[in-house]
Amino acid sequence: MKKNLVIAVVGATAIGKTKLAIELAKHFKTEIISADSRQFFKEMTIGTAVPSNEELIEAKHHFIQHISIKDAYSVGDFEKEATAKLNQLFKSHNTVILVGGSGMYVDAVVKGLDDFPEAPNSIREELNQQMKTNGLKSLQELLKKKDPVYYEKVDLDNPHRVIRALEVCIASGKPFSSFLNQLKPQRNFKTLYVGINAEREIIYRRINLRVDKMMQEGLLSEAKHLHQFKNLNALNTIGYKELFSYLEGKISLDEAVAEIKKNTRRFAKRQLTWYRKNENIIWVDFDDSLESKIAKIKNALENE
Known part of the structure; x- marks a missing residue:
């Protein structure tokens, strides 16, 4: 019997993970599980770069804006719900695409979580x-x-x-x-990690362009609307906390935008550090054609 397969698309923020995940979902005729913890919240749209309506139509996504910023939701909750969704999807698909910039959330689905004691x-x-x-x-x-x-x-x-x-x-x-690193639960699927690689200058340039685009699309208005909830954990995140500082008169708008870009670049650097530790990732170049990327993925699957 053919074992179920999860293709986990990973890489730095703004590098094109959503686009590749959608193309893979269409190629394998399957659906996508998002493991980007910033995109879980229905009140946060522009600052979290959730897939557009057109992208959501191209391929079915799960765990996009499915909870509120007021909800208590942990990586453990996501692991339970995502593995349950995988088991449901495997009834009609041999392959499912997992995509996200949150390395811990991706690994929670693929490898399981360590068992921690309850805290009051x-x-x-x-x-x-x-x-x-x-x-x-x-x-x-x-x-x-x-x-x-x-x-x-x-x-x-x-x-x-x-x-x-x-x-x-x-x-x-x-x-x-x-x-950490205790015995983890066995999964009923195998996983192929696919990472998108690019020169750091390209990643940083794409980040800067994305932040500018977010501002043009109304990120400041979104931040104004959410400012009243700034003490919630969900809002203590890049793109919002810097604009909250502007709204409170602590820095100028130009300084806030510059801080968003700087903090996002730092975040991308941490993401890459996390993924570089994973020796099982098949890296594809950012500017490779889709055909080349799929060929590399198929080759990796055949050589397992």
Whole structure:
């Protein structure tokens, strides 16, 4: 019996993952699961670069704007829902496309999550209050004391990750890193990682152009509408937090846009660092033709 296949399309932000995922979905006559955690929220559209209506028509997507910024939603929730959706899709498709810039969310589906102890909600509430009062830097310093190993690996600019690690440290009395790399659940599919490669200058140029396009499409208006929810975790993200600073009179609009571009470039760099550690990725060049990319994917599948 032919084993189910997940083709995971990965790479830096703004590099063309959505376009390739759609082309692969059409080629393999299948559907797409999005693992981009920024695109889960229905109130956030422009700043998260969700697929356009035309793109959503070209290929069926799942987990695009399916929850509210007010909903509590974790990578564990996504893993459960995405694996359930995969099992449903495998009843009518041998292949499913998984696409996303969130490396942790992609790996959660492909490899499963480590098993962490439960933490009382009160701990998260206290940490959120500490961040509100003393800033993210205070939580970063606390994590450095409690788990210097994970401190060196985690995306320190992501409050979700920092708070999650501290929750586990405080609740268990053990470092968050001590729970990593445990025995994971077996999956009923094989995975082919396909990464889109490009020179750093190309990635950075595409990022800058995308930010300019977002501003032209009304990102500032979207940020104004969402400003009242700025303390929600979902809104503590690139593209919104910089414009919130502008709306509060802390920086100029030009400075806010420049910060969005700079922080997005840094994010892309972290994404590439994450994916470079995965030796199983088949890299295709950004400017390769679609035919060349599909040929490389088929060749990799045949040689397994």
